[in-house]
Amino acid sequence: GENVGLHLPTLSVQEGDNSIINCAYSNSASDYFIWYKQESGKGPQFIIDIRSNMDKRQGQRVTVLLNKTVKHLSLQIAATQPGDSAVYFCAENNYGQNFVFGPGTRLSVLP
Amino acid sequence: GAVVSQHPSRVICKSGTSVKIECRSLDFQATTMFWYRQFPKKSLMLMATSNEGSKATYEQGVEKDKFLINHASLTLSTLTVTSAHPEDSSFYICSARVPRADATNEKLFFGSGTQLSVL
Numbered sequence: 001g002e003n004v005g006l007h008l009p010t011l012s013v014q015e016g017d018n019s020i021i022n023c024a025y026s027n028s029a030s031d032y033f034i035w036y037k038q039e040s041g042k043g044p045q046f047i048i049d050i051r052s053n054m055d056k057r058q059g060q061r062v063t064v065l066l067n068k069t070v071k072h073l074s075l076q077i078a079a080t081q082p083g084d085s086a087v088y089f090c091a092e093n094n095y096g097q098n099f100v101f102g103p104g105t106r107l108s109v110l111p
Numbered sequence: 112g113a114v115v116s117q118h119p120s121r122v123i124c125k126s127g128t129s130v131k132i133e134c135r136s137l138d139f140q141a142t143t144m145f146w147y148r149q150f151p152k153k154s155l156m157l158m159a160t161s162n163e164g165s166k167a168t169y170e171q172g173v174e175k176d177k178f179l180i181n182h183a184s185l186t187l188s189t190l191t192v193t194s195a196h197p198e199d200s201s202f203y204i205c206s207a208r209v210p211r212a213d214a215t216n217e218k219l220f221f222g223s224g225t226q227l228s229v230l
Contacts (some may be wrong), residue, residue, distance in 0.1 A: 007121065008152050008153075008154075023196075031216075032216045033219065034219065036221070041202075041224070041226065042223055042224060043115075043117065043204045043206075043221035043222050043223045043224040044155070044204070044206075044221045045221070046218065046219075046220055046221075049216070049218060055162055089154065089155070091193050093216075093219075096217065098145070098157065098160065099219055101155050102154070103154045104154050106152075
């Protein structure tokens, strides 16, 4: 896949601060997006999804923002906790085709 | 959320042996499952799409005779790494789509992954 070989960008935030993780997606026709959290040695865990007819969706402590104009997706985590330390992936889907995953961002929460 | 169970979580084997990894959808039927390989600090690399009742679809560069996929039921797909060698050591992850009637916006859930180490 095209993401193999890329090194993960890292975001470091202070515990208690808000985190913003960004993702640029590639296909303007993508209509469905998911954010995943992957802890070391585990499979990706579903966090939140959003459809292309929305520009914002909120969950518990997380918010996903979608800007279709610039093909940008972001995940905001409020009051970041040590347990939020993980790699976060965005995934885009085009009308039921296979999901395409971003390269991932490693979030490190500093005490 | 939907549960995808993957087993084993970790396996160590000798070079030349075959290893089977199971992926089960526990509370839904999955006509399609996916197998990924992940290298340390890298993103997910799709290996193949497992289709219930038919042959798997392999991505370019993935040897189908090396990575045998069987999707014999709507809740089980297996990946067998045949004649494993040290270069096959990796983290393997399966996923499954939770079906929707209109086949759009189907959520994708992942198994917990299998760390394969070939000595």
